[in-house]
Amino acid sequence: MSGKTNVVVIGGGYAGVMAANRLTQRGDVAVTLVNPRPEFVHRIRLHQQVAGTGAAVVAFREVLADGVRLVVDAVTRIDAAGRRVELAMGDVVGYDYLVYAVGSGSADPTVPGAAEFAYPIATFEDAERLRPVLDAAPATGVVTVVGAGPTGIETAAELAEQGRAVTLVCGGVLGPYLHARGRRSVAGRLAKLGVTVLEGPDAKVTAVTRDAVELADGRVLPSAVTIWTVGFGVPDLAMRSGLTTDALGRLLTDETLTSVDDDRVFAAGDSAAPSGQPLRMSCQAAMPLGARAADTVLSRIAGERPEELHQPFAAQCISLGRGTGIFQFASKADVAVWAHIDGRLGAKLKETVCKVVVKHLAEEGHKPGGYKLHQGGSAAKRQELVRARAAAEGAEARAILERQA
Structure with a gap:
């Protein structure tokens, strides 16, 4: 590794693997990927891992470039001044550049009893803890899924299709991202599966006990x-x-995904906040962000000016059991539009997406630099969105201060 530029990538998820693979374009760059697990977790299959209808792990050898050094350990601290990361098992890894792609997990629940009695499903470890609990539960016992985003909807549908009694507590609207037409389609499918859907402010969970869920309306x-x-x-x-x-x-960055504190540190995926206006947490955002972060690193090494973020969005896809799903189209700014594809074709599209995600990572490992999906948007549109959101947040903050005055 002597004489090479050392790049460390923290996190082996969608963003981290994409970044690590793409960085191998240059023969004078040594890439180290640090990840606490020895396998890649395909998070968009975690609901299947829980239900036993699919596997959510992929061997790193299938998605990671041969030239990437894999270190199975957890990073406990980044020493930016010393340009090194400290690992849980005591080792230290130095770097010239660092890509921060640690991903996301479940938010710490503030509802009384939720942390003790409810089971999250945001990580592989979460899914593995939940599986034996479901297996041990009475077949007629109600499974309550709290939260009506894609993960909640997919989990409710997957378990209901297996014959379980499922209640989906939305705490608001079902599938808040979806267009009204898409939402009606999802509601119809859940009804056919026998899922009880509770929507509206009265359906917010106020407490969780060992064998019950309490709602705002009592x-x-x-x-x-x-x-x-x-x-x-x-x-x-x-x-x-x-x-x-x-x-x-x-991690707060500029529009090139460079840390506002250190031009040797970059962020990608769910753990990145470019201009304080992060993209939706999803693999659809994470992989392009990983590619963009890698391109920025390569530009810095070459002494070139890196491009700013301008990736587009296209859709959100949700499985509704093994035979049905929905592909909700969206604008490039990630706003759902009226068009969607549901039914069996929706399910096929979702399954295709799951396979293509792994395929994109593997192809970037075999032919780094080939991935292009982070280049189809408009930097000007992104800047317009950033300014609009910042203005809206500023107006909201001023209104709060005025109310408090």
Whole structure:
């Protein structure tokens, strides 16, 4: 490794693997990927891992370039001044450039009893803890899924299709990202599967016990197993390491994904907050962000000016059991539009997406630089969106201050 530029990537998820693979374009760059697990976790299959209808792990040898050095360990601290990362097992890895791609997990629940009695499903370890609990639960016992985003919907549908009694507690609207037409389609499919869907502010969970869920309107729902899919959180590694983050803990960067503190540190995926206006947490965003971060590193090494973020969005896809799904089209700015594809074709499209995600990673490992999906958007449109969101947040903050005055 002597004489080479050393790049360390923290995190072996969608963003981290994409970044690590893409960085191998240059023969004078040595890439080290640090990840706490020896396998790649295909997170968009975690609901299948729980239900036993599919596997959510892929061997790293199938998706990671041969030239990437894999270190199976957890990073406990980033020493930006010393340009090194400290590992849980005591080792230290130095770097010239660092890509921060630690991903996300479940947000810490603030609802009384949720942390003790409800089961999250945001990580492989979460899924593995939940499986034996479901297996041990009475076949007639109600499974309560809290949270009606894609993970909650997919988990509810997967378990209901297996004959389980499932209640989906939305705490608001079903599938908030979806267009109204797509939402009606999803609601119809869940009804056919026998899922009880509880929507509206009265359906917010106020407490979780060992065998029940309490709602804002006073209802107490019996629950043999409660699954918690409300919100995402990110590891606090950047914050603990003294790097600037947003309120959630995502590393704050400029539009090239370069840390606002250190031009040797870059962020990608769910743990990145470019201009304080992060993209939707998803593999659809993570892989292009990984490619963009790698391109920025390669530009820095070459002494060139890196491009700014301008990736587009296209859709959100949700499986509704093994035979049905929905492919919700969206604008490039990630706003759902009226068009969607549902039914069997929707399921086939979702399955295709699951396979293509792994295929994209593997292809980038075999032919680094071939991935192009992060280049189809408009930097000007992104800047317009950033300014609009910042203005809206500023107006909201001023209104709060005026109310408090």
